Amino acid sequence: MPELPEVETVVRILDEQITHHRLIDSSVYWDKTIVNRDELIALNGQQVQKVSRRGKYILWQMETATILIHLRMEGKFYKLAKNEARxxxxxxxxxxxxxxxAFNDTRKFGRIEVSQDLEHFFNHKLGLEPWDELLTKEYLRNKARSRKVHLKTFLLDQSVIAGIGNIYADEICFKLKLSPFTRVHRIPLYKWEECVDVTRQVLQEAIDSGGSTIRSYTASLGITGRFQLRIHVYGRANQPCHDCHTHLIRSVVGQRSTVYCPQCQKRL
DNA sequence: AGACCCACCCGAACGC
DNA sequence: TGCGTTCGGGTGGGTC
Structure with a gap:
């Protein structure tokens, strides 16, 4: 399941592959994947100016609009020879x-949408990028001050920090030594500073490791995540904590599968 | 407004 | 073996 680091890696490869190429036409085999088909057709004949990222969205800057792609869980791109079978x-x-x-997506959750106005599209939906200099301990404390949600839910809220998903939310909680069930309004200012640092560190490490495995993907632009080698908690329920050897616990926070160490990670 | 639930999908894992 | 059931993942839309 792609999160910000995987999306970033796909963006870098796509930028190399399609920037300055001309989109002739598109064929759609599952209608719901394309939100506004007519506006996509209107871009036929335009060149891709650049490929970039905002949160977990991939952006293809065309001449008169932007194509936004969200991979959701399993969206992947594959480069095909002309008229090669899908x-x-x-x-x-x-x-x-x-x-x-080709845009491949076994679960059909991915979405492609054309927008003339990115500001409007993202509106209040997306918060700061992890490396935005406006992302400070004060920013997080202010966002958290009036909210009663659990830390895990807060980290997954794209309108706070854009790009954190289920895997890295668990990893960030682990590195902060905070229970994912911690109520965010109780977290002190100094912990939010740690949160900024840890978030950047976890995501950067993942981007670096994703980048280092690009060579192993030939035709595929999909990334399956070599990062799992460094994961401390996600998917490790009932296995020993890397720090204290206590068995990790699987639970559910905000309807999301969650793994944490009951010994290392305290509730405030 | 914030908090919470559920639909959207289908392959993998599991139960019998 | 085979068939039925459950689960999970991000987001948007609905309800309270």
Whole structure:
């Protein structure tokens, strides 16, 4: 499941592959994947100016609008030779001048949308990027002050910090030595400073490791996550904590599967 | 407004 | 073996 680091890696590869290429046409095999088909058709014939990222959204800057792609859980891009057969999970094919690009998505949760006005599209939906200099302990404390949600839920809230998903939310809680059930209004200012540092550290480490495995992906632009080698808690229920060897506990926070160490991670 | 629940999907894992 | 059931993941929309 792609989070910010995986999206970042896909963006870097895509930018190399499609920037300055012309989108001739697109074929859609699952209607719901494309939110506004007519506006996508209107971009036929335009060149991709640049590929970038905002939160977990991939942005293709075209000449008159932006194509936004959210991979959700399993969205992946595959470069295809011209007219090469798609597989059964290719729901959209983008036809470029001298190659095709397939959008594959087994669970059909991914979404592609065209927007003329990114400001409006993201509106209050997305908060700060992790490396935005406005992301400070004061920013987080102010966002958290009036809220009663659990820390895990707060970290997953895209309108606070954009890009954190289930895996890294668990890792961030672990490194902060805070229970994912901690109520955010009780977290002191100095802990929010740690939160800024830890968030950047965890995401950067993941981006670096994703970047180092690009070579092993030939036709695929999908990333499966070599980062798992360094994971401390996510997916390790009932296994010993890397710090204290206590068995990690699996629980549910905000309807999300959550793993944490009951010994190391305290509730304030 | 904030908090919470559920639909959207389907493959993998599990139960019988 | 095979068939049925459960689970999970991010987001948006609905309700209270």
């Amino acid at each position: 597989n059964k999970h290719s729901h959209v094919i983008f036809h470029f001048d001298d190659f095709d690009l």
